[in-house]
Amino acid sequence: MTVTLVGILFVSAALVATGVLAAAWRRDPLAALAGVPVAAAGAALASVGVARFGSSLREPASGQEAAVFVLLAALGIVVLGVAVGGTRRDLVGPAVPTPAARGRRRR
Amino acid sequence: MDVLTSVLFYALAALALIGGLGIALLPNGSPRALSFLLLAVGAAGAYAVLAAGFVAVLALVVLLACGLLLAPQPPGAEVEPRGGLGHQLGALAAAGLFALLAYAAYRAGLFKGTYSAGDFGFFNAAAMGQLLLGRDALATEAAGALLLLALVAGGVRWAGWARRTRLPR
Numbered sequence: 001m002t003v004t005l006v007g008i009l010f011v012s013a014a015l016v017a018t019g020v021l022a023a024a025w026r027r028d029p030l031a032a033l034a035g036v037p038v039a040a041a042g043a044a045l046a047s048v049g050v051a052r053f054g055s056s057l058r059e060p061a062s063g064q065e066a067a068v069f070v071l072l073a074a075l076g077i078v079v080l081g082v083a084v085g086g087t088r089r090d091l092v093g094p095a096v097p098t099p100a101a102r103g104r105r106r107r
Numbered sequence: 108m109d110v111l112t113s114v115l116f117y118a119l120a121a122l123a124l125i126g127g128l129g130i131a132l133l134p135n136g137s138p139r140a141l142s143f144l145l146l147a148v149g150a151a152g153a154y155a156v157l158a159a160g161f162v163a164v165l166a167l168v169v170l171l172a173c174g175l176l177l178a179p180q181p182p183g184a185e186v187e188p189r190g191g192l193g194h195q196l197g198a199l200a201a202a203g204l205f206a207l208l209a210y211a212a213y214r215a216g217l218f219k220g221t222y223s224a225g226d227f228g229f230f231n232a233a234a235m236g237q238l239l240l241g242r243d244a245l246a247t248e249a250a251g252a253l254l255l256l257a258l259v260a261g262g263v264r265w266a267g268w269a270r271r272t273r274l275p276r
Contacts, residue, residue, distance in 0.1 A: 013208030041150040
């Protein structure tokens, strides 16, 4: 058993799909935002795998550089999303009405 | 790669996948924080096994920061209601995406490169600096601008929250 680029791409595909699952499954937008770093970790793994197994002499670390950009973009999106989404939640309440809130509205 | 390194890589990848599934499915609070920790350790370890020390350290910092931001239970939050039909279709679409990506990885023609980034050092900070600050400086500045904007927005939100909590009711 040895690690190949195909194996790394399999793992990264699973991580990206798990991130998409988190974004699709959660109803709360702030909870769904957690899919972004998971998918980014998968995309970064694919880039690092290419840098490890498929790079050329010209720029062997380009894949690692792409992974750095993906991870930084994910961090920026999460911080921005928490800032905007959290402020909205503070001002107008949760985006998804909880069962207790629905009961209050009915009364 | 030798067998021991390969086993280590797949164990760390399994750890990261378990963490990712926990993030997707577990409720907010301690279970989700533990899932973020698993994802951070697994992903950073996998990068380190692939001789990308710089990316491993960055991933550890980024994923732990995301966990600190996203895992805590917001005050007054209750149990999240179950997803409807649209969410179930979204989950099926995620499974379809995995099948598509796995098929592409299996069937694609991949050439083995002559050189590996790991041949030039584990941390390879000099090469990363040359790429980030030299060849792709504009992209680095764009990423820095995004982070600055995010930090300003976060600071504004924190300042508003601090002001509201100190105002007399």
